[in-house]
Structures are given as structure tokens and as C-alpha cells.
Amino acid sequence: MKRRQFVQTAGAGSILGALGMVAGCATSGAGNGAHVVIVGGGFGGATAAKYIRLWSDQSIRVTLVEPNASFVSCPISNLVLGGTRTMADITTPYDNLARRHGVNLVRDRVTGIDADKRIVRLAGGGELGYDRLILSPGIDFMWETLPGMNKPGAQDKVLHAWKAGPQTVALRQQLEAMPDGGVYALTIPLAPYRCPPGPYERACQVASYLQKAKPKSKVVIFDANDDVTSKGPLFKKAWADRYKGIVEYRPKHTVVDVDAATNTLKFEFNDDFKAAVLNVLPAMRAGDIAVKTGLATANKRWCEVDFLTHEAKAARNIHVLGDSIQVAPLMPKSGHMANQHGKTCAAAVVALLTGKQPNTLPIYTNTCYSFVSADEAVHVASVHRYDAAQKTMLTVPGSGGVSTAASELEGGYAMAWARNIWADTLA
């Protein structure tokens, strides 16, 4: 009761308007008007928002705080860099979550969390009270590991494009402006990082574009890992067969600094390397708000969670989803996985707010397609099941696997996968 009063008094301005709109139709179900605040509208947060509304028969109020007006998908964004898809193809508005499911959309950024008082503070000045809070803030970068990238202008020149959006467009423009014969250099941090096969797919897409548009150009991949971290034989076959003389792969190359002014990479052991276009993927960690709230209990980078509920180990009533979590063994940081986290968390939150026990045997699937050309794709798939003895998610023995070879058939499935996960998450 106290909580509900707080939410109503705290909900000023546009927030009050949004909450008030739903309050009228949210009083009949078992959720009793409980309020869940979700921070971050990616694959994890948006899925959780939709499924809490569905599975509580709209009796739990959900507020989704997200600064962007539309969802821009990281999966398929490498095809925008390759020039065969557009930003419009990977962009989906959030309004279906509000219109069809009654999610309150608050276009803002969360600047602070008071876990004792159960309130979040918004950059725009307001506050939101919650019964349970779900953080799905994705990743942020460990810029401190690359001192030169903290100089003025460096991050505007040397791009990561590892959060789909304006940087995707800007990196495509850099590739278009690169002269024929130029070198595009991509650096990959030590795992774990967001989307294990993503960098290797990107190398294929850039190579595919250069092969047609600037055939004297090259793609050089500098990987801090000992070898390709996902679908290795399939990517190496693509580089050897399709992009021979274009793609060069150099493992065990750890970037320690970047001189953006001269487009130069500096390595731990190897010689400096200068390229026409640098695409640097810095080391990654949980999103800023999760770290700031003290939830990144694993190496100060990732948030440990209870896999039955996704509640953070470091805070009661706060759940963490998606790329920010400390993963279970063999669990990738992927959009598909975040979608699955969102559902497990949604079911648990609905159960907890309606006096039921959360499910005791969560299962996740993961399906991840990578395009090796404009039309042909390969996949990796896995199934993960809760292990009560070890209290973590383990892959089911004998399940999962990769493609036997790249194919147009799987290219078609990859686009169908994207359409379906976007709809399941956002529509």
C-alpha cells in the first residue's frame, strides 16, 4: 500500500500521465497494481516488459525507461555496414508495447537507484517508485584500457559501432569514403564481450562490400583471443574461399592503446599498425547504471544473478538481464539469450508479485545466425537448462551445434529469425 501511494505521488508530469492512463485498467488481476520499472529497452528489457503484462493478465503495471524513440537491432546491423540493408530495416518503434500491451514508455535515462527506498531517479528530473526493478542496460566500454581513446574527439573518429545506431551509419560512411587500396582494421577484445561471432561476421560483410566496390582494399582482424571465438571453421572457410587476399586474421593481438590522430593501433607485443579506417571494439562490462549501483560483483565487470529469477546477488528486488550478467558456462552474450532472460525473469517477477513460487526448471534456447556474404548464413544453436545442484544454467548434453556449411537457405532463416525475434520482443 505504501508503495502504491509513493508511486502515485512521485509520478509527476508526463510520468504521472503515463501511469494514470494504465491505472484504470490494471486493478482487476492478481498483480494488485504492483509496479515494475524496467531500465533499457533492448532484447532483454523490452521482452520482460511485454511478457510481464501478458503473463499478469495486465494486472502488474510496467514502466519501461528508454532514451531512444525506436529500437535499433544489433543483429543484422553488420549488413548495413556491408551495404545490403538499411537502418530502416533494423529499426522498430516502441509504440506497440504501449498500444497493445499497456506498457508505460518513459523516454529518459536513469541516473541513480536507491535500493532501500526502491526508487529510480531520471535524468529529466523525475523519480519512479518500484516494487521490483529490472535492469537491462546492455554493455558499456572500458575506455580506461585505451588511454588515447579518452582524448578529445578520439571516440568520434575511431568508432566501435557495437551499439547499433548513429555509429553504424558513421562507420558505413567511413567505409564509403575510404580510398580503394585502403585498409580497414578491426580489433576484438578478450572474451567475454557482446555477441561472440559478431566481429567475424562484420569482417565478412565489410570484405563483401570492399570486394565489389574497392577490390584493392583489405580487412585486417586483430583478435586478442587465441583463436576465433565462435563458428571458427565456418568463418575461416569464408575468409579463405570467398575473401582470399582480402581478409587477414591475426590472433593473439591485444590492443593496448589507440592514437586516433594518426589512426594507429598499439599492441602489447606486436608492431604498431596504421589503417585507413579503424574499428576498435574495446573491452566491455555491464552497463554503467548496473556498475554504479554496485551490482557488478564478478570482477567489477558483470552482474551475478540467481538464474531462477534473474535477481541480482548484490541487491534484493533488482533483477538484471542480457549482456550485463555474469554468464553461465557456454552462455553467449546475445540478443536471443537476452530475450530468453527477459521471459524467465518476467515469469519469476509475476510469480513473486502474486504470491507464487517461481518456476524451478528454466530452459533457454540460443540461436545465432551470421551472414558470411550478402545472402548466405551460418548458425550456432544451444539449449541451456537449470541445474539445481550447481545453481546455474548448463547446456543439455547432446544438444546444440553449428551449420555444416554456409547456405542461402540459412540466409533466409536468418532474416526470418530477425523478423520473429523483433516481433516477439516488441510487437
Next chain:
Amino acid sequence: MKRKIGISAAGLLALSMSGWTQAQTVDPLQVRGWASTCATCHGTAGVAQPGMDSLAGLNKDDLYKKMLDFKSGRKPATLMHQLAKGYSDEQLQALAAYYAALNK
């Protein structure tokens, strides 16, 4: 060859019967959670976007048999054979019943 198929069909029926009785005891909320793993590609309510098969309203026994055939490798696939192996026969039985009960 024909005889072999006959035997395996009879075996499948027996499995299907035992699986069904067990599926009855599974908590429906747990089944709903498992079913949501399929929904990522096959639609929140089992009605897929173009390019994937919809599961809503399919015949329960046909859907269960299809999943078992993926699992055994009898039915060729790019990926579903790898995912089907992640579920017990009882779980597949419960999932088939869940999607069969949804409106097309």
C-alpha cells in the same frame, strides 16, 4: 523396410502414451515458460512472422511426432535437430499440447 517403419510407429505410440500421462503432471506455468523458448522464432502466441512455421492450432500428435523426428535425426533440418535434443520427450509432449491448444 516397411516392417521396420511399422515397429517404430508402434514404439512411438507407446512412448506417446507414457509421455502424455507424465505431461499431465507438469505445472502449466512451467510449460508456458518452456513454450516461450519456441516463441522467439515461432511467434509469441505461436503465429510466426513470414519465413518460420506457425505452431498454433497444429495437431498435437503430429507436432509431437515432428519434434521426436527432429530429435532422432529422422527428419532432416538445418537447426531444429540440434534444439529438439535439448528437451526430454515429456517436455516435447507438453509443448505440443500447449501449442495445439492455441488459436491459429
